[in-house]
Structure formats: structure tokens, C-alpha cells
Amino acid sequence: MTELDAARGRLRLTTAELADPGAVAVSPRWARELLDVVARPGLRMTVRIVRPGPPLWHGVWATRRDAVLGSPVGAGRYELSPLEPVLIPFAVATIVGLRRRPVDPARTATRIPTSRYLALGDEPPGGEYAGLAAVLRGRRTAWRASSTWRDSGGEPHAARVHVIDGGDAGLWLVAPKDQDGPDPVLVVEPTDVRQVWSALTGLLGRRVRPDAERV
Structure with missing residues (x-):
């Protein structure tokens, strides 16, 4: 089930919803724009981090003008947040420490x-x-x-x-x-x-x- 955080411009959804972002029904324009980037990116990136415990997966989707970062926020749930395309390397560097x-x-x-x-x-x-x-x-x-x-x-x-x-x-x-x-x-x-x-x-x-x- 999707959760909207309008104050922070964040969208939380399940892994099943993330697999089919075009089918997720949201009304705010900013949330729809996040899902549109995930649905049709120009670049797809995955980051797998191995530490003690289960591996963590992060995702990045980008077009020429927009990018979205997907971060795990619990079992089977991800949070999507907007990201400037030029900041993708810095975001990944932060994620992996x-x-x-x-x-x-x-x-x-x-x-x-x-x-x-x-x-x-x-x-x-x-x-x-x-x-x-x-x-x-x-x-x-x-x-x-x-x-x-x-x-x-x-x-x-x-x-x-x-x-x-x-x-x-x-x-x-x-x-x-x-x-x-x-x-x-x-x-x-x-x-x-x-x-x-x-x-x-x-x-x-x-x-x-x-x-x-x-x-």
C-alpha cells in the first residue's frame, strides 16, 4: 500500500508496486512524476550492499532531467525520493559509505x-x-x-x-x-x-x- 509524504516529497510503496509502477494509483503530480521516471528511465542502476544481516538493495532511475532514488525502509517496502541527476554518484557514494x-x-x-x-x-x-x-x-x-x-x-x-x-x-x-x-x-x-x-x-x-x- 502506498504512503505519501508530501512535506518531504517522498513516496513509500511495496516491492510488488515497485515492480509495476505504471499501475500504482496516486493523485499528486509530484508522486506521479516519481513513478513515471521509475516506469520509463533512461538509466537503471542497482546497488547491493552486503553487511552483517540480509543484503540491502537500493535503486536509481533517471531520465535526462530527473532521477529517483529508491531506498529500503523495512521488509518488502521502498521509499522513492527525487534526486538531481548530477548528484547520482554522490548519493551512491553516501549509500555505500x-x-x-x-x-x-x-x-x-x-x-x-x-x-x-x-x-x-x-x-x-x-x-x-x-x-x-x-x-x-x-x-x-x-x-x-x-x-x-x-x-x-x-x-x-x-x-x-x-x-x-x-x-x-x-x-x-x-x-x-x-x-x-x-x-x-x-x-x-x-x-x-x-x-x-x-x-x-x-x-x-x-x-x-x-x-x-x-x-
Whole structure:
């Protein structure tokens, strides 16, 4: 069931309503405009945050002129709020808690099969990936953000970024490398806040420019 907060310009709805925003009946113009952006965005972005407890999902929908942020506000409910398109990277950075972390020049990139990576945080100390396992066990959070959009020629595009926030162990980027075979290889490499910010802004594609099209 939808809830309107006219004073703050916020709209709360269920995940089922969010899946079909065009069918949600609201009368205020500002609420209808939020739902119109969600229903027909030029760019869609999802942010998945892993902390202790269930993962949190946030959503961003944007056209050339408007953007909407969707934030979880309880089991099966989301709050939609208006957002200036140029502020999307700053909003996502706030959501994931992006900040400067120590950079250890002695740390190096690690190539690891996906299956091992997924189980690494639960493995006992020691072994081939001991250093990375320690980072995963001590991490503050991990997050993934992905986006899709179409360019002026109608070609679809997608981008994603996967970051481990290791606290004192620094920031780490996780990226697919060799995708052939049943167990693709990931590269986990130390990074800094500037590189993460660059990857984050890369999720916008050309959406903020006049030639961005709807998907």
C-alpha cells in the first residue's frame, strides 16, 4: 500500500508496486512524476550492499532531467525520493559509505576462481589465499553497483563495479578476468577512493547528456 509524504516529497510503496509502477494509483503530480521516471528511465542502476544481516538493495532511475532514488525502509517496502541527476554518484557514494582508506603498497592483485572467492570468507586462516581471506573476514562491507542504458544510436550498454571495503585493509576492486570455463576467474586488486569514484561515475554512461535515450 502506498504512503505519501508530501512535506518531504517522498513516496513509500511495496516491492510488488515497485515492480509495476505504471499501475500504482496516486493523485499528486509530484508522486506521479516519481513513478513515471521509475516506469520509463533512461538509466537503471542497482546497488547491493552486503553487511552483517540480509543484503540491502537500493535503486536509481533517471531520465535526462530527473532521477529517483529508491531506498529500503523495512521488509518488502521502498521509499522513492527525487534526486538531481548530477548528484547520482554522490548519493551512491553516501549509500555505500565510500571514503578514504589506507593504501598498503605491499598489497598486490590476486587471481582467484569464483567458487573459491565465494567461500573464502568462511575458510580457516592459512592457505594459498590467506591474505585475501583475512581481508574478507575483516571487511566492513562489500557492495556492487550496476547500470544499464542506451546511447543515441539505440545501442544498449552496461557497466558494473564491485568493491570490498576492508576498513584498515583498504579498498579492493573485484572484476571478472577469464570468463571461459565452468569456474570463471576473478581479479581482486587493491585500489583507492579515486579509482572507485571513477568507476562509480562510469556507471552513468551518457545518461546526463541530451542524447541519452530511454531503455
